[in-house]
Amino acid sequence: MNRYSNALLIYNGKAGQEDMDSTLGDCIGELTSCCDELTLYGTKSKSDAERICREKGGNYELVIILGGDGTVHECVNGLAGLPVRPKTAILPAGTCNDFSRSLMIPQNIKQAARLIKYGRTEEIDIVRENDRYFSNFWGIGIIADASQNVNEAVKGVFGKISYYLSAFQTLQEAETFTFKADIDGKSVEEKAVMVFVANGRFIGTSELPLPPQKYNDGVVDIFIIKEAGFKLLKEVLAAKGTGKLNEKSGEILHFQAKNASIETTPVQSTDMDGEVYTDTPVQMDVLNRHIPFIVGEEERKEAAE
Structure with missing residues (x-):
């Protein structure tokens, strides 16, 4: 089983409270069983996820992205410029979740959370376009x-x-x-x-x-x-x-x-x-x-x- 000293979970804070409570409830149990310290951050506006990853991402052993391709894109832009990038995981919760599919991540939230607990880590190519x-x-x-x-x-x-x-x-x-x-x-x-x-x-x-x-x-x-x-x-x-x-x-x-x-x-x-x-x-x-x-x-x- 993978174990992490601390982890940051980023999710859409503007989503419907009832839906988000349900989604978080589907994954928190698995995450708390493998993360000694789990910090939740709900984004408040566009580019908020990028800013938090840039400012805080280097302080965590694991960054967990709960969201779709747009949220993943923001977080990648926040993490990619860091001198040392933390391990990163995706809990797919968007419309298409295309990058998570490329990484063979289960599209079921509970199964994706379990993958964080038992899955393997690969260093993945990212592409820089000008300064993005x-x-x-x-x-x-x-x-x-x-x-x-x-x-x-x-x-x-x-x-x-x-x-x-x-x-x-x-x-x-x-x-x-x-x-x-x-x-x-x-x-x-x-x-x-x-x-x-x-x-x-x-x-x-x-x-x-x-x-x-x-x-x-x-x-x-x-x-x-x-x-x-x-x-x-x-x-x-x-x-x-x-x-x-x-x-x-x-x-x-x-x-x-x-x-x-x-x-x-x-x-x-x-x-x-x-x-x-x-x-x-x-x-x-x-x-x-x-x-x-x-x-x-x-x-x-x-x-x-």
Whole structure:
């Protein structure tokens, strides 16, 4: 059994009190049995989780993130700049919980709490984008437009369905942009409707059609989508779970890289882990084995071999 001298649990303090009391009740028993000292902090406003992780994270052996991808993104941005990063765990309580899925964390709160008690720790790659960080994905074009089009009220009712509805709508209205990129020293100049960088394996709860990879291989997958439309969408969906992408059409370019710089005309909004608040140009660098996370079972494709 894992044992921690002290731990900080960060959760959404603005959530409904009854729902949060129930969620905390599902996990506190497991956590107190393996944490000698457990401190709870309820966030009060946007970026509060990032601030607390930056100011207090280094004082704890374990930081536990109770929330969805947005909360994880905030906490990663607070922790990634620390000289020594604490062990970090995720209790998935959001709409999609994509990064937790990449780490094979159970989507049931009680089971995820039990994983903190008995799971293993892996040092996970994090990506720095200019002076910010992301753990799961980065994108410009269609994907950023889709995130901005998601109606928060609808999202609260229909969850991940709202993302797909927005994505389909955006595909119909996609506009091309010109970009110049340096990808591990290789120059690429194209017109595209989307550039997507994957550090995790899931988006919108769907597994990406990626070859087997480790949590800490030191590279990201970069996809350049050159033409929009349902033909492209069907091509990508058809590849789901096969570990292969059909690149013969020339509509998709795929690279693996440690570093990349991208500038666009016109300027594009960037989506990091579902949060849109920065613009191109950007410099991206993979920070290898940067934050130790508690993870689930061995990666499925490797375990099957």
